[in-house]
Amino acid sequence: MNAVEASANVRDQKPEKAAVPDEIPPELAANLAYYESQDAVNTYSFYRFLPEEEVLIPKYFKVGDSVLDLACGMGRTTRLLHEMGMHVRGVDRSENFVKLTNQRFPYLDIRLGSYDDIQEEDSSFTNILIALNGIDYAFPETQRVKTLKECARVLKPGGILIYSSHNLKSLHWCSPYYWRSLRWKFRNGFRAFRTRSYVWEGSECSLYNEPSYAVRQTEETGLKLVEIRGFNRFKSSRIDLYFSPYIHYVFEKPGTQQLPARRRAENNG
Numbered sequence: 001m002n003a004v005e006a007s008a009n010v011r012d013q014k015p016e017k018a019a020v021p022d023e024i025p026p027e028l029a030a031n032l033a034y035y036e037s038q039d040a041v042n043t044y045s046f047y048r049f050l051p052e053e054e055v056l057i058p059k060y061f062k063v064g065d066s067v068l069d070l071a072c073g074m075g076r077t078t079r080l081l082h083e084m085g086m087h088v089r090g091v092d093r094s095e096n097f098v099k100l101t102n103q104r105f106p107y108l109d110i111r112l113g114s115y116d117d118i119q120e121e122d123s124s125f126t127n128i129l130i131a132l133n134g135i136d137y138a139f140p141e142t143q144r145v146k147t148l149k150e151c152a153r154v155l156k157p158g159g160i161l162i163y164s165s166h167n168l169k170s171l172h173w174c175s176p177y178y179w180r181s182l183r184w185k186f187r188n189g190f191r192a193f194r195t196r197s198y199v200w201e202g203s204e205c206s207l208y209n210e211p212s213y214a215v216r217q218t219e220e221t222g223l224k225l226v227e228i229r230g231f232n233r234f235k236s237s238r239i240d241l242y243f244s245p246y247i248h249y250v251f252e253k254p255g256t257q258q259l260p261a262r263r264r265a266e267n268n269g
Ligand SMILES: C[S@@+](CC[C@H](N)C(=O)[O-])C[C@H]1O[C@@H](n2cnc3c(N)ncnc32)[C@H](O)[C@@H]1O
Pocket: 035, 044, 070, 071, 072, 073, 074, 075, 076, 077, 091, 092, 093, 094, 097, 113, 114, 115, 116, 130, 131, 132, 133, 134, 135, 137, 138
């Protein structure tokens, strides 16, 4: 299914989505329409950390930190960070998600907004999280670059950005982690020779990129890589990083206001 067909499919199934203006590119229109659906609400309403988040969040974020949870979806990580004792603000572009999350958790601070135009002061948050590959739904890619620049602007010196992103290399060799059909694997496996590519999965379209590309693009904003983490299945970080469908990245904004990330991680550990 190509982008135009996929977008048309989503609109056909859900006639009310015709409200999405035609001039929006099909990739973005399909994503916007999907977030209005009950299926999307169910998919993103699981309130537990991913295994990599369980390691990285206590390692780099502290009780009492201010955290901006961008693309917070149904408030999964916003709620968990709040319960850990952080001052967390969630931001998402989906009106549906923001409305439902505010109804479910009225005690949380959840706002409507886009991560490429963050309505916050410079150097105002200790940490930023973009969980579950939320940054990959930026479309076109210039929006992703703007988002990373916005994160660099809003973070305090010494602050930490954690995000996860789809790993293009994992599309090689029909990675065992994908439940998609053989046809999907075959078609998308060839994309793994590139550095980045938008990939359709069901009704959603998102960016997959090579880890070195993601690191370079983020470091161009002035943030510095601290840690990369893939799945922990093969007990070899090299193999795990290759096969992981998504990878977690930890970056730091250089500066002296806080302990450097590595020392903070040691103290937390
Ligand atoms: C895969 S979901 C991740 C949800 C959430 N972070 C989680 O961990 O459960 C992607 C989210 O990105 C949001 N999103 C996409 N583009 C956005 C943008 N420009 N600004 C803010 N949020 C956006 C979508 O509305 C959706 O909630």
